Amino acid sequence: MTSPRVVAVIPAAGVGSRMQADRPKQYLTLNGKTILEHTIDALLHHPLIDDVIVAITPGDAYFDQYRLREKPIHVVDGGKERADSVLNGLMSLGENDWALVHDAARPCIEESDISALLELINSDEVSGGILATPVRDTMKRVKSSTNVISHTEDRDGLWHALTPQLFPARLLKRALQNGLSQGANITDEASAMELEGYKVAMVNGSPANIKITHPADLPLAEFYLKQKFSAQGQDAQNYSAQSHSAINQKAQS
Ligand SMILES: Nc1ccn([C@@H]2O[C@H](COP(=O)(O)OP(=O)(O)OP(=O)(O)O)[C@@H](O)[C@H]2O)c(=O)n1
Numbered sequence: 001m002t003s004p005r006v007v008a009v010i011p012a013a014g015v016g017s018r019m020q021a022d023r024p025k026q027y028l029t030l031n032g033k034t035i036l037e038h039t040i041d042a043l044l045h046h047p048l049i050d051d052v053i054v055a056i057t058p059g060d061a062y063f064d065q066y067r068l069r070e071k072p073i074h075v076v077d078g079g080k081e082r083a084d085s086v087l088n089g090l091m092s093l094g095e096n097d098w099a100l101v102h103d104a105a106r107p108c109i110e111e112s113d114i115s116a117l118l119e120l121i122n123s124d125e126v127s128g129g130i131l132a133t134p135v136r137d138t139m140k141r142v143k144s145s146t147n148v149i150s151h152t153e154d155r156d157g158l159w160h161a162l163t164p165q166l167f168p169a170r171l172l173k174r175a176l177q178n179g180l181s182q183g184a185n186i187t188d189e190a191s192a193m194e195l196e197g198y199k200v201a202m203v204n205g206s207p208a209n210i211k212i213t214h215p216a217d218l219p220l221a222e223f224y225l226k227q228k229f230s231a232q233g234q235d236a237q238n239y240s241a242q243s244h245s246a247i248n249q250k251a252q253s
């Protein structure tokens with residue numbers, strides 16, 4: 001039996017308000033490439049990912065300024081919230097496809113973590129899953145609108161949800177549509193699948209897979225990207241060149 005198609009969906013239509021930059025954070029440059037290009041290349045580079053769809057803000061001039069449309073990807077309009085952008089990205093996926101949803105703002109994703117998550121496609125126990133990393137600090141609940149601690153949360157079994165998040169496209173599309181129509185607070189794909197009652201697996205992923213959110217995240221992401229390139233025996237430019245050649249081969253196949 002042929003393996004199902006895996007389609008990466010990259011929500012990249014945010015404004016990056018917490019970054020307080022002169023442009024949406026996905027267009028800030030690290031090691032010679034925009035954050036979005038790092039993320040697109042990481043997914044295009046993975047041998048088990050068949051297609052890449054990017055959801056961008058309608059009229060996003062940066063996307064063309066950085067010539068990202070020249071990559072072998074598909075582009076759709078983003079939406080008001082992240083979940084709307086993801087849903088738009090899912091619209092063209094087929095009944096048997098799997099959707100691997102990955103934030104544009106997470107460029108440090110490792111190929112090995114993607115491969116570990118994709119193993120879930122063969123599972124009969126769960127309907128997909130997510131990369132996550134265990135909480136390491138003591139977690140406090142603060143009394144609302146104060147800075148006074150209400151209590152300490154039990155951190156046993158508490159994880160940071162990361163991306164990619166991997167689900168059958170048909171189920172995820174319906175879960176997002178239902179969750180959004182019920183006005184649920186859908187901040188990741190798993191929350192929509194949980195609401196539908198599906199079993200969602202956690203796959204322990206690298207804590208280096210940070211979501212670039214605040215200015216302090218930029219030097220950390222730069223460090224992790226340098227580590228990633230050197231671990232793959234490549235510098236940023238070389239990685240970029242290798243990415244292009246891998247991309248071109250994919251485009252010709
Ligand atoms: N309407 C939206 C909002 C967010 N995103 C994407 O979802 C990912 C994670 O969201 P977040 O880190 O919150 O990005 P922003 O919404 O841009 O950041 P902020 O909340 O600081 O404005 C990002 O890659 C962002 O581009 C999206 O595609 N569509």
Ligand SMILES: C[C@](O)(CO)[C@H](O)COP(=O)(O)O
Pocket residue numbers: 082103160161162163187188189211
């Ligand atoms: C999807 C996500 O990366 C999981 O941690 C996160 O929820 C996205 O960030 P947002 O600020 O909630 O949009």
